[in-house]
Amino acid sequence: MKLVRDVLDKKLTDREDCEMGRVSGLVMQVGERSQPRITHILVGGKTLWMRIHPWIARVAARLSRMWGPKRDEPVRIPWSRVESVGKDVKLDVKARDTGALDWELWVAKHIIERIPGGGKQEEE
Numbered sequence: 001m002k003l004v005r006d007v008l009d010k011k012l013t014d015r016e017d018c019e020m021g022r023v024s025g026l027v028m029q030v031g032e033r034s035q036p037r038i039t040h041i042l043v044g045g046k047t048l049w050m051r052i053h054p055w056i057a058r059v060a061a062r063l064s065r066m067w068g069p070k071r072d073e074p075v076r077i078p079w080s081r082v083e084s085v086g087k088d089v090k091l092d093v094k095a096r097d098t099g100a101l102d103w104e105l106w107v108a109k110h111i112i113e114r115i116p117g118g119g120k121q122e123e124e
Helices: 045-052 054-067 102-110
Strands: 011-013 019-022 025-029 037-043 075-078 082-085 089-091
Touching: 019 037, 025 045, 045 054
Parallel strands: 011 089
Antiparallel strands: 011 019, 025 037, 037 075, 082 089
16 A cells, blocks of 8 residues: 555545545654554644645644634544545544544534524524
8 A cells, every 4th residue: 555645635434424534644653673554544734734834834723722623733543443445544433533523513613603594494
């Protein structure tokens, strides 16, 4: 498997086929007497922005602390929870339990629900 081509930036789906973002980064463990191995998938803007430029990552983190969910670190999903890698990366987790949906839930609560007709349906 070619990790960058086959995994990085692929869409993640949970065990219920709920989309939960994209693979932003990978964590690799390198030992002196063992082969390198992938230990975690990273999900979250900070990791993605860091790939572009550290300054952008710092600005994005500052804005997130001011307005968004209060998560400083990317979501780490153990590689052992990967069920399959194909068009998407299928995980054996529930998206809501990982923190990967924190931004979507924050936007829904603080922005979408405040738009007339965008939030909860009013009963007539």
